[in-house]
Amino acid sequence: MALNEGACRFGLWWVHVAWADDVVHRVRFAKTGEEGAVPPVVRRYIAGQRVDPASLQSTAAADHAPFAAIYRAVREVGYGSTATYGAIAAQAGTSPRVVGTAMKRNPTPLVIPCHRIVARDGIGGFTPDIGIKRALLRMEAGERRIFSR
DNA sequence: CAGTGTTCAGGAT
DNA sequence: ATCCTGAACACTG
Known part of the structure; x- marks a missing residue:
């Protein structure tokens, strides 16, 4: 196709x-x-x-060794749950900051659910707009009014 | 070399 | 308890 x-x-x-x-x-x-x-x-x-x-x-990180392990770990966190940058880093054998960078460069958000990766205390970041991440998390948590709040 | 979608320990308020 | 620092972390451009 x-x-x-x-x-x-x-x-x-x-x-x-x-x-x-x-x-x-x-x-x-x-x-x-x-x-x-x-x-x-x-x-x-x-x-x-x-x-x-x-x-x-996803075609992401097909040949990008350092990020491949990170993306693999991220895909394992299921609908409605979250993991911290640190937890993903531990599982992928790298550091939390690299996880952040990998998330920012994620070419296929949603397919690689980078919005489910949050900071140790707080929501963490999201490009291009943190509101998208909030909306997605609220939606997965089952809230009906996911926008502006 | 500086810069990250981080985290941790230490110290002061 | 909260709010600063400063430093280590493993990459990237």
Whole structure:
């Protein structure tokens, strides 16, 4: 199957996805977009259903050894739960700061659920907007009003 | 070399 | 208890 591209609305943001079959090449958050095709599991996840986009595959870190172990560990934290940068670092055999850098450069958020990685005390960061991370976590926690609060 | 989506220990308030 | 520092951590550009 050829490379697909499409976007889906998520609150004030748009989720742009580029994928082929069930391997996702890129996920990107932007303030603009236009309704289009995205993988079904992504659309349902964004709509608040309890499905996990981490069930898809990602091209991330295919040949990037240091980050590969980190991304693998991150994918193991399931829907609705979280892990700290430190815990992921311990599991991947690296340091918490490297985990932070790996999360920032994550080419496929949602598929590699970097929003589930939080600071020891606090939420940690998120690019391009911390509000997205908050919304996702609230959504996975089962809250219905996930925006602006 | 400086800079990270961190964390920890130490010390002062 | 909270609020500073300073330092170590393992990469990246």
